[in-house]
Amino acid sequence: MDRYVTTPPPRLEIRNLRRAFDGRPVVDDISFAIQPGQVTCLLGPSGCGKSTTLRMIAGVEMQDSGEIYVDGQLVCDTVFRLPPERREIGLMFQDFALFPHLSVADNVAFGLKKASKAEKRARVEELLARVDLMRFIDGFPHQLSGGEQQRVALARALAPRPKIMLMDEPFSGLDNRLRDGIRDETLNILKEENTAVLLVTHEPEEAMRMADEIALMRDGRIVQQGAPYNVYTRPVDRAAVAFFSDTN
Ligand code: ADP
Ligand code: MG
Numbered sequence: 001m002d003r004y005v006t007t008p009p010p011r012l013e014i015r016n017l018r019r020a021f022d023g024r025p026v027v028d029d030i031s032f033a034i035q036p037g038q039v040t041c042l043l044g045p046s047g048c049g050k051s052t053t054l055r056m057i058a059g060v061e062m063q064d065s066g067e068i069y070v071d072g073q074l075v076c077d078t079v080f081r082l083p084p085e086r087r088e089i090g091l092m093f094q095d096f097a098l099f100p101h102l103s104v105a106d107n108v109a110f111g112l113k114k115a116s117k118a119e120k121r122a123r124v125e126e127l128l129a130r131v132d133l134m135r136f137i138d139g140f141p142h143q144l145s146g147g148e149q150q151r152v153a154l155a156r157a158l159a160p161r162p163k164i165m166l167m168d169e170p171f172s173g174l175d176n177r178l179r180d181g182i183r184d185e186t187l188n189i190l191k192e193e194n195t196a197v198l199l200v201t202h203e204p205e206e207a208m209r210m211a212d213e214i215a216l217m218r219d220g221r222i223v224q225q226g227a228p229y230n231v232y233t234r235p236v237d238r239a240a241v242a243f244f245s246d247t248n
Helices: 050-058 104-109 117-130 146-158 176-192 204-210 228-233 238-246
Strands: 012-021 024-034 039-043 065-070 073-076 089-093 164-168 196-201 213-218 221-226
Touching: 012 050, 024 050, 024 065, 024 196, 024 213, 024 221, 039 050, 039 204, 050 089, 050 164, 050 196, 089 146, 104 117, 104 146, 117 146, 146 176, 176 204, 196 204, 204 228, 213 228, 213 238, 221 228, 221 238
Parallel strands: 039 196, 039 213, 089 164, 164 196
Antiparallel strands: 012 024, 012 065, 065 073, 213 221
């Protein structure tokens, strides 16, 4: 009898995603896939459609056409749409958006709706230990520095064990001094959890540092995709050269 080797489907796959605003295409036929534990970086200048792509995957923006799959299961096309809270996706943004009136522990526990009190506490302690903030467990967001708030936001996003983490310029608001350390720490934790990560940034240096794969975007399209070293050393055109040498 024949034996079949079946490869599992990607953790996240988007196919031919499109979105126009007022007749202007902003996301113009985007496709890519991300495996568990892989960091893919959508890299491109401001206004090229990165956040809109991420928002469609999160389910807070609707595509005009195209499909989104998680573990091979259809999550969203133009007919069917799984609500955002059922997509097993974690989110992190530039503004950490912690709830100011909730303690650090309650912020982290926020997404753990169904868990028992003891389960919530155990997960909160595990994650706060991981981001080295156990001492703030009963503190409030305003008592924390920007970097510390960002680590709480990471713990909160990871608490429900999302399959996918979507990160939109999460490090842009941080001091240069802190940024490298927090990037590395975040990356280590996401790798340990085997989360598939889509990181959005306009900074080539951040993409080079964090990505397993870079998808270079321009005017709503992916113009080049590959390992950071390859994208950097073999730019697809002059505009790509200019983009990589422009910033910083
Ligand atoms: P990026 O994240 O790469 O900076 P965005 O996806 O935020 O880009 O935006 C891409 C383009 O789409 C921009 O020109 C922006 O002004 C436009 N845009 C985004 N959201 C809307 C909206 N809700 N209505 C109209 N235009 C929008
Ligand atoms: Mg954006």
